[in-house]
Amino acid sequence: MQDAAQFAIQAPHRIALTVLSVALFALVIELVRREYLKERYALLWLGTSAVGLIIGIFPGLIVRFADVVHFQLITTLFVVSFLYVLGIVLGFTVIISKLAERNRRLAQDVALLAHRVQRIEENRSGI
Numbered sequence: 001m002q003d004a005a006q007f008a009i010q011a012p013h014r015i016a017l018t019v020l021s022v023a024l025f026a027l028v029i030e031l032v033r034r035e036y037l038k039e040r041y042a043l044l045w046l047g048t049s050a051v052g053l054i055i056g057i058f059p060g061l062i063v064r065f066a067d068v069v070h071f072q073l074i075t076t077l078f079v080v081s082f083l084y085v086l087g088i089v090l091g092f093t094v095i096i097s098k099l100a101e102r103n104r105r106l107a108q109d110v111a112l113l114a115h116r117v118q119r120i121e122e123n124r125s126g127i
Helices: 002-008 011-033 039-057 060-069 073-126
Strands: none
Touching (some): 011 039, 039 073, 060 073
């Protein structure tokens, strides 16, 4: 099985995947350090980096998974990548929905406060 894994994912691809995974890990850590990225979102990208690193070092895992689900390797990679991107999009959609609702509530609160201030100013000027 190990020989099949080495032929399925060639050495240059494994090296590139490993290097890119390490680079992604370093980039995410740096973005968190500079406070450009929150920790809760960084976990997703650190997980992505870890999975890429594991597959780069142990390509037999993805080959065995492809055998278990009875897919070709390229189909397995495509399906896993598609589901991952779909999960990211769904997660960000939930976050955006929560932020839009919060923004709406804040705008309503500001409008109510502005109305109260206006009424107070009118009462003071009328006195």
